[in-house]
Amino acid sequence: MMLGYYLMFNRNCAEALETYSRIFNVPIEEKQCYGDMPPKGIPGDTLTSVKYCQSCGMPFDEAHKELIAKEADGSDSIYCTYCYKDGKFLDPGATVRDMVEMGVPHLGHKIGEAAAREQLSKFVPTLARWN
Numbered sequence: 038m039m040l041g042y043y044l045m046f047n048r049n050c051a052e053a054l055e056t057y058s059r060i061f062n063v064p065i066e067e068k069q070c071y072g073d074m075p076p077k078g079i080p081g082d083t084l085t086s087v088k089y090c091q092s093c094g095m096p097f098d099e100a101h102k103e104l105i106a107k108e109a110d111g112s113d114s115i116y117c118t119y120c121y122k123d124g125k126f127l128d129p130g131a132t133v134r135d136m137v138e139m140g141v142p143h144l145g146h147k148i149g150e151a152a153a154r155e156q157l158s159k160f161v162p163t164l165a166r167w168n
Contacts, residue, residue: 092164
């Protein structure tokens with residue numbers, strides 16, 4: 038059996054991976070950065086390989102699959118219908134802060150507004166639109 042490990046750090050995962058490799062004296066056998074993912078998902082997937090809207094962070098799970106936006110050519114986008122339509126952002130002037138504040142009420146009812154703002158402030162800047 039092969040185990041896979043995932044490291045998620047705010048923009049410094051490569052550095053962390055190198056550090057762990059050195060500390061534990063093990064080679065890095067494979068490294069795939071988020072930006073290396075195919076933008077349209079992997080052919081044959083039943084759902085997009087992108088698990089969150091790459092603008093606001095909306096989850097792309099079975100319960101939200103109808104919220105995956107379409108590109109101008111009709112293919113699945115990496116963005117949700119609240120952020121994107123027909124190959125264009127609905128609010129091209131939006132900022133990371135705008136996306137965080139948009140998400141706070143949705144996540145906040147589950148974990149509290151302050152915790153939601155804190156988590157989203159760390160997560161949203163890592164999404165593809167903002168990098």
